[in-house]
Amino acid sequence: MDHPSFIVQRDNLRETRWVEDEAASAPLAADQVRLRVDGFALTSNNVTYGAFGDTLRYWDFYPCAVEGFGRVPVWGFANVVESGVEGVAVGERFYGYYPMSSHVVMQPAGIDNSGFVDGAPHRRELHPVYNKLTRCSTDPGYRADQEAEMALLRPLYITSFLIDDFLADNGFFGAQQVLIASASSKTAYGTAFCLSRRRGTPGAPTVVGLTSPANRAFTESLGCYDRVLAYDDLATLAAATPTVYVDMSGSAPLRAQVHAHFGDRLAYSCSVGGTHWDELGGGKGLAGPRPVMFFAPAQIKKRLGDWGGAGLGQRIAEAWSAFMKPVGDARTPWLTVARGRGPREVEQAWRELIDGRTDPRRGHLLSL
Template sequence: MTLRMLIDRHDLRSTRWDDTPARALADGEVRFRVDHFALTANNITYAAFGDAMHYWDFFPSGDPATGCLPVWGFGTATESRHPDVAVGEHVYGYWPIADELIVQPARANAAGFLDGAEHRRALHTIYNHYVRCAADPGYRAEREAEQALLRPLFTTSFLIDDFVADNAGFGAQQVLLSSASSKTAYGTAFCLAQRRGQSGALRVVGLTSPANLAFTRSLGCYDEVLTYDELAKLDRGSPAVYIDFSGSAGLRRQIHEAFDTALMHSCSVGGTHWDELGAKGANRDLPGPRPTLFFAPAQASKRIEQWGAAGLQQRLAAAWVAFMQPVTSAQTPWLKVVSGQGRQAVEAVYRELLDGRTAPQDGHVLSLAA
C-alpha cells in the first residue's frame, strides 16, 4: 500500500489520507521509500503559492481539487528497474508527504539524477534533482535532520543575499526582514551579516513577534531586532529594502507607508501569514516600489550561467559550512531537531505551522515509512 497526505488546494486546513495499493514498476522506474522529511513554514509557503508557482504539479494527486505537499528529505531505493540506480541507494531530494515515491531517473551520473517523469519535465530542475548521498561531499549521516530542515531554506537565504548584493543593495542602507525568527529569514540575516565591514554592507534589522524577540536577538546576526508594535523605532531616514517572509498584508502596508520613496525594493519570499497572501487589494495604492515575488531558481539560474553549476555549489557549500557552526553549536544551538512518526504526528505539525504555533528553535523531521 502507498500512503500519502492530500490537501484541499483551496482550503489548506482541509486534509485527508489516501491509502492505495502500490503499483508495479515499469521499465526505467525506481521505487523509493521516503525515509524522513522536514516540515517547516517553507512548506506552508509551497501550499499558499501552490497554483501560482506550480508546486502542486510535482506530485499530482489525480484530483484537481487536492494536492500533495512537496517536502525535502531522504529516501532509499527499495526496488529498481533502472540500470543506473541500485536497490539500497540513499538520496536527498524533493518528495511528497508520503511513504514512497516512484521516479523515472534521467540524466543520471555519479552525483545524482533527475526525475524524468513526463509531468515534471517542464518544472524547474532545482526541484527535480536527487543527490546521491554517497557522492555528496557535504553529506554527513549524523546531520541528515539539519540538512533536510535547513539546506533548501538556506539555499534560498544564500540566493536572497546574493540577489541583494547583485543589485548593489538597491541603493539602500538597511534591510528589513519580517518573521525574523523563521529559518529562512535568519539564514538570510546570517549571510547578510557575513558582509559586515565590507563596502556597501547593509544594516540588518529583524522584525518579529514579542514571543520570539529573545530568541531572535540571541542569534546575533541582526544589528537590531524590533517587535511588530515597535515599527515607530525604525530609522525612516535611511533608504531600506524590505524582505517579506511573513506575507502579512497589513505589515507590508505599514512598511511601505513608513518609508514611501525611501523604500528602494520590496519583495515577498515566504508566507507565515499564508491566509493573507491572496487578499484582494492588499497591494493597491501602496506607496513606494511595487512588491515582487522572489523566485530563488531564477537567481540560481543566473549564477549558474555566470559561475557554472560547480561554481555556485562551491560558494553555497562554503556558506553552508559557516552557517552550520552556530546552528549546531554545543552551547547555544540555533536549531533543536524534533522527530515524529506517523499520520497523527504529521497532521499535528502541519496544523501548528498553519497556525504559526511552532517554537522558532524547533525543527520538525517526520516519517510515514513503516
C-alpha cells in the same frame, strides 16, 4: 491505512486528509523506480509551498487526484526499494524533493554519478532544481550524522544565500537597511546570517528583523540581526532611511504598513515567503515600489552563468559550513530536532506550523 499520503486543501491549508498512497503498489514501467520515503523535514517553508502552490506551481510536482486538494512537497531522504533501471540500484539512498507519502515513483533521466533527474512527463516543464535527486553515497556535502540538519536547513539556506547574493549583486538597490519580516523563520535568519557576514564592508546595510513578541527573545539571541522589533514597533524605524523589505511573512496588511511607512524611501520590496499564509494578498495600490516575487532558481541560473557549477557549489559549501557552526553550537544551538513518526505526529506538526505555534528553535524531522 497501510501506506498513508498527506494532502491539504489548496485554498485552505488547515483542511487536511489522509489517503492511500497509490505509489506504494502501482505497477512500475520499465523506466521507473520506486522509493520508500524514509524521513523529511517540515518547516514554515513548506507552508510557503502551499501558500504559493498555484503561483509557483508547487502543486504540480506531485499531482493529487482528489479535487481541490494537493500534495505539499518536502525535502528529505528516500531509499530505492524497486528498480529495473540501470544506474539506480535497490538500497541506494537519495536526498531530494518528495511528497509527504510513504512511497514515490520516479522516472530517472540524466543518470550520472551524482544522481538523476525525475524525467516524468508532468515534471519536464518544472524547474530542474526541484527535480534533481542527489545520491547520498557520492554527495561531498552528505554526512549521515547531519541528515536532520541537511533536510531541515539546506534548501532553506541555499535560498537565504541567494537572497543575500541577489541583493548584494544589485548594490542593495542603494538602501542602507534591510528589513526582514517573520525574522524568526529559518530562511529569514539564514538570510540575516549571510548579510551579517558583510558587516564592516563598504555598502553593507544594517539588518533589522520584524517578529512576533513571543519570538523576539529567540531572534535577538541569534546575533545576526542588528536590531529586532515586534511587528507593532514598525513605526519606531526612521522612515527616511532607504530600505529594502524582505518579506518572509506574505502578510498583506504588514506589507501595506511597511510600504506606507517608508513610501518612496523603500528601495525594493522582495516577496519570499508565506508564513502568515492566511493574510496573503496582492501588491496593488501600495506606496513605493511594486513587490517582486523572489524565485531562487532564477538567481541560480544567473550565477551558473557567472561562476559555473563548481564556482557556485564552492561558494554555497563555504557559506553552509559557516552557518552550521552557530546552528550546531553545543551550548546554544540555533536548531533542535524534534523527530516524529506516523500520521498523527505529521498532522500535529503541520497544524503547529499552520497556526504559528512552533518553537522557532525546533525543527521537525518526520516519517510515515
